[in-house]
Amino acid sequence: MTTTTPALTGGRRRPGDRVFSGTATASAVLILLVLAGVGLFLLAEAYPALTAPADRISGGEGMVVYLWPILFGTLITAIIAMLLAVPVAVGIALFISHYAPRRLSQTLGYVVDLLAAVPSIVYGFWGVQVFAISLVPLYQWLAENLGWIPLFAGPASATGRTILTVSLVLAVMILPIISALSREVFLQTPRLHEEAAMALGATRWEMIKYAVIPYGRSGVISASMLGLGRALGETMAVTLVLSASGGVTFNLLSSGNPATIAAEIALNFPEATGLRLSELIAAGLVLFLLTFLVNFAARALVTRQKGGST
């Protein structure tokens, strides 16, 4: 006789059971296949570009030279966006969960959730038609007064469609996502911990510092990583806002900007054929591996945090 617990298998295995559990297992396996497929199919389509002689690649110096500037652009925009967005997002999350009046906080939370759902292309429209233009005077001021910092060396772009604008738009985009997730974790802090801190005479900030933040840290990290993933892979907002001209530079205000991988693909894809198409798919493969790594790291970090803090 079988040794499995009879109570939980629901008695005898019937044909219906076998079909149903088979379908469920097949779906789970299908997900494995799809993810493997993403890697394999991209590799297959990128293969011609990866093996082509260097002089046939755009720029004429091989895949590495072609990929490096756009990889750099992807990383620098996403990292600046993260640095700007995470502190503010944590601030918003704390404001909604612990500072706003109770009646207001539910509405605010709902509004942030809605904003997290606004399609990225809308942010792109806003970025290019409203935001970039309004930033031009600020960039000129920065270039004139803080030009000794290499980041703001200038000369400031006349259209405002620079790396810094893209980073700011990305920051605005990932704000609602990071803060929605962080708020959820902050709200899950055990009531008793908070009340115990207050009963010991802690101020509200001390309560947050010693009870809420240690509890929510892993959640905030994974939310930030999710935001980073979004910023790395964001296509339309960057495509619309950035006026890319190639070249690797830390000068955030000038009109000489590196593109990002996603924007490079979206801009050139409609006309690309043959080897050019392969190049773009190879760039997509690099982006896939990059986000895979980020997600992997986030997961590992969170698991370790959880193991340590309990």
Place this chain on the structure above:
Amino acid sequence: MASQSPPETAQDDPRGDEEQDRSALTRYQPPSLAESMHASLPRWSGAAAAGLGLLVAAAVVAVTDLHVAVAVVAGAVVGIAAFVVASRAVEGERAATDRFVTALVTVAFVVAVLPLVSVVWTTVSRGLPRLDAAYLTQSMYGIIGEGGGAYHAIMGTLIVTGIATLISVPIGTMTAIYLVEYGGDNRLSKVVTFLVDVMTGIPSIVAGLFSLALFTLVFGPGLRLGIMGSIALSVLMIPIVVRAVEEMLRIVPARLRESSYALGVPKWRTIVKVVLPTAASGIASGVVLAVARVAGETAPLLVTVGIASSTNLNPFENRMAVLPVFAYYQIKFPGIPPQAFIDRAWTGALLLIILVMTLNVAARVLARALAPKTR
């Protein structure tokens, strides 16, 4: 051990703060005896600090020719500094830190809400002018300048997203059922859980490239079809559905399943008749949210579906227009007169926001309407 620093009396506090926060302190009322045990700033002090900050910002704009953003930063710094210094004098070190963080968090909130409000306001104000009958009923067939509409793109979005939903919901739900009801703690379910997490992080354009690569390998290059877009969207949607359904199935109480088994009901009928109906409200709202999440995706559709100017309702043949890609082309490559194209693009963006918001609200309503009547 005293938990509070020695209460400082009202007489000490104006020292050194006069230039910082005159308005707040000259009108300071000495606290009553009971209150002076825990001396604190009056309730309106926060508003006073904010007012001071605004005043400073306004003064900077009026007197100098600095950019507004610089002035706002200066105002915020002065306002917060005054607030903290006043609090430190009256209430002591720890309370001052608390006030500082409160001010920072509030400022962070306000600063973050401004651009978000600007996004929504711009889209509504620029999108409304072209939100007319022609926009909703005409395609771009034969249109070169003004006029025309997005009927073809709206239908395309409905078809492509609809098919993506039809693919993702069964696969996602069955995977979640596997994870919760069958997998337990075995290796496959651990790997799948991990990979679903990774899949939620796939950049949307990579999903599009995947679908394109798949169809290129099978049918040859150069293909653009509605169904390719649906498959790309499914790759993005399946993990969201799995997560949502899994979460809902896990909170179905075990005693419901056990009661069903005790009555001799087979496992699969238990799942279909007991577990799924109990979780129905959460599943429905999760699915709707997943649809909302992918309905506005542009990049994967740009590379798989392409663009068309006439109505094509067949996802298995030829290019199709979808709303986000349509709006993108209108704004990125405007014709003559450009304003007509830009107007059409903003109206497309407005329709997308309306669609996504409606789906979000629908998810809430569904969750409430279908909630199990347990008590």
